[in-house]
Amino acid sequence: MNRLENLYRKIIMDHYKNPRNKGLTDDTRYKQEHIKNPSCGDDVTIQSFVEDGVVKDIRHDGSGCSICCSSASVLSVLLKDRPVKEALAFSENYTKMIANQPYDETLEFEDALAYQGVRKFPARTKCATIAWKAFESTVKVEDNDE
Amino acid sequence: MESLSLKKDFPVFDQNDIAYLDTAATSLTPRSVIGKLTDYYNNYSANVHRGVYRLSHEATELYNATREATARFINAEFEEIVFTRGASSALNLVAFGYGLSNLNPGDEIIISELEHHSNFLPWQQVAKKTGAKVVYVPLSEEGRIEVEAFASVLNENTKIVALTHVSNVMGYITPIKAITELAHSQNAVVCVDAAQSAPHLQIDVKEIDCDFLAFSSHKMLGPKGLGVLYGKKKRLENMEPVEYGGDMVETASKDGSTWQAPPLKFETGTPPIASVVAFFEALRYLQNIGFVALKEHEQRLKKYVLDAFSNIESVKVYNPTSETGMVTFNIEGVHPHDVVTVLDEDNIALRAGHHCAQPLMQWLGVVATLRASFYVYNTLEDCDRLIESVKKAVTFFKEAGL
Numbered sequence: 001m002n003r004l005e006n007l008y009r010k011i012i013m014d015h016y017k018n019p020r021n022k023g024l025t026d027d028t029r030y031k032q033e034h035i036k037n038p039s040c041g042d043d044v045t046i047q048s049f050v051e052d053g054v055v056k057d058i059r060h061d062g063s064g065c066s067i068c069c070s071s072a073s074v075l076s077v078l079l080k081d082r083p084v085k086e087a088l089a090f091s092e093n094y095t096k097m098i099a100n101q102p103y104d105e106t107l108e109f110e111d112a113l114a115y116q117g118v119r120k121f122p123a124r125t126k127c128a129t130i131a132w133k134a135f136e137s138t139v140k141v142e143d144n145d146e
Numbered sequence: 147m148e149s150l151s152l153k154k155d156f157p158v159f160d161q162n163d164i165a166y167l168d169t170a171a172t173s174l175t176p177r178s179v180i181g182k183l184t185d186y187y188n189n190y191s192a193n194v195h196r197g198v199y200r201l202s203h204e205a206t207e208l209y210n211a212t213r214e215a216t217a218r219f220i221n222a223e224f225e226e227i228v229f230t231r232g233a234s235s236a237l238n239l240v241a242f243g244y245g246l247s248n249l250n251p252g253d254e255i256i257i258s259e260l261e262h263h264s265n266f267l268p269w270q271q272v273a274k275k276t277g278a279k280v281v282y283v284p285l286s287e288e289g290r291i292e293v294e295a296f297a298s299v300l301n302e303n304t305k306i307v308a309l310t311h312v313s314n315v316m317g318y319i320t321p322i323k324a325i326t327e328l329a330h331s332q333n334a335v336v337c338v339d340a341a342q343s344a345p346h347l348q349i350d351v352k353e354i355d356c357d358f359l360a361f362s363s364h365k366m367l368g369p370k371g372l373g374v375l376y377g378k379k380k381r382l383e384n385m386e387p388v389e390y391g392g393d394m395v396e397t398a399s400k401d402g403s404t405w406q407a408p409p410l411k412f413e414t415g416t417p418p419i420a421s422v423v424a425f426f427e428a429l430r431y432l433q434n435i436g437f438v439a440l441k442e443h444e445q446r447l448k449k450y451v452l453d454a455f456s457n458i459e460s461v462k463v464y465n466p467t468s469e470t471g472m473v474t475f476n477i478e479g480v481h482p483h484d485v486v487t488v489l490d491e492d493n494i495a496l497r498a499g500h501h502c503a504q505p506l507m508q509w510l511g512v513v514a515t516l517r518a519s520f521y522v523y524n525t526l527e528d529c530d531r532l533i534e535s536v537k538k539a540v541t542f543f544k545e546a547g548l
């Protein structure tokens with residue numbers, strides 16, 4: 001596989017074209033975070049609903065490149081129904097994986113593993129992590145409230 | 147223009163086999179400018195204005211020589227040239243030095259949706275502080291500022307007109323001389339953002355008759371972090387400084403202080419001396435080429451790319467009629483960041499994003515665009531590389547299902 005094919009894996013393009021859990025809700029039980037990358041215009045909003053320490057649902061919306069938009073969809077599937085602690089462990093290790101640092105490879109990253117290709121494109125790491133950052137804030141806010 | 151021989155003047159190409167198409171963001175630096183930067187540090191390195199010893203005196207002479215050359219470059223006078231950190235800083239100086247103390251509630255500032263954030267946000271802020279109102283020239287269907295549309299928003303409340311001379315996204319030239327004449331008929335002051343025009347067009351401030359004009363050294367082969375504010379002598383004399391300190395003061399005392407005459411009044415602190423000194427070489431380099439030859443060269447490259455793009459179905463060009471060397475485009479259905487990664491793989495450097503012009507992106511109805519901009523060092527071969535790579539991106543993303 002060449003570098004570009006490795007970056008734009010089928011899984012990623014599929015999430016980009018057919019995003020899961022897309023569209024925001026008015027339900028006030030959801031915590032929301034909106035992040036905008038001023039340099040490129042990527043714009044992501046993540047909403048998560050946490051109950052009894054478990055991430056019950058994740059919604060997302062926004063505009064941006066395929067790497068950015070697809071990763072919001074991917075995380076919404078991967079992290080749903082996981083305890084907050086576990087979801088945060090995924091997020092933390094995902095960020096390390098993208099940054100080409102040692103990470104916990106025993107975690108079952110499923111579709112998110114496809115983003116390994118981003119490591120070869122340092123200019124695109126922000127695209128791959130912005131949705132995850134937004135997700136982290138939505139569940140960390142929940143922590144503070146408790 | 148013998149483009150190939152010019153590439154040799156730019157050491158960046160010794161190390162990088164790139165097609166550099168992002169001059170609208172910043173230009174590359176020729177050897178002569180780099181040489182002058184190091185020459186200053188190797189042989190002078192002393193401060194300006196302050197020392198009476200030989201080295202400082204010589205450094206001051208070099209510094210002033212660039213001020214003189216800059217003045218001649220735009221047909222201004224020596225005292226009308228203020229060095230700043232860049233065009234942004236120069237425009238902020240006009241907004242906060244002139245605007246803040248001359249605007250009142252109900253006054254109007256005319257700008258446009260074509261403005262770079264640097265000629266939009268300072269005015270938005272000053273309007274907020276003074277109670278003045280920001281008014282936008284309605285753009286033509288193509289996205290141009292036209293004289294009639296300008297006249298439709300000009301009135302006796304207009305106090306300041308701040309417009310871009312050449313749009314950094316569309317590349318259109320604003321009919322600034324006619325606009326200035328109209329603005330003056332209402333006694334409004336005209337501030338021109340020339341960041342994208344000074345590198346490509348012969349500017350004559352006496353002919354335009356504008357009150358202020360700002361541009362950046364780094365977009366015209368000079369060092370980064372240096373800009374120029376031209377202001378009519380009378381305007382600069384009546385304008386408040388924004389920064390106070392050493393060098394700008396005439397007498398400082400506990401009972402009050404007085405300022406130096408312009409331009410020093412606006413240049414407090416030790417300036418970027420090496421950059422100013424080296425900017426001289428950038429001006430010389432451009433003058434040796436000449437703006438007529440430069441324009442011809444840029445037009446040839448632009449036309450070549452436009453012709454090729456018109457044969458690629460999914461490429462949409464937003465500014466086909468532009469008079470300057472800038473092509474702003476997208477591949478339909480593909481985000482510009484995804485495209486630019488494919489181009490980057492082929493060592494083509496060009497800009498994807500909103501180009502610090504979010505109001506214009508909103509006007510165009512897109513989140514971002516790609517922009518190829520041409521300059522002295524570009525060649526038809528660079529254009530071929532761009533065209534091939536864009537074709538490749540079209541195919542690649544089509545196969546990926548976009």
Ligand SMILES: Cc1ncc(COP(=O)(O)O)c(C=O)c1O
Nearest residue numbers: 232233234262264314341342362
């Ligand atoms: C039209 C225009 N105005 C202002 C600026 C700001 O210039 P600088 O970044 O040198 O301050 C730019 C460059 O980005 C520009 O293109």
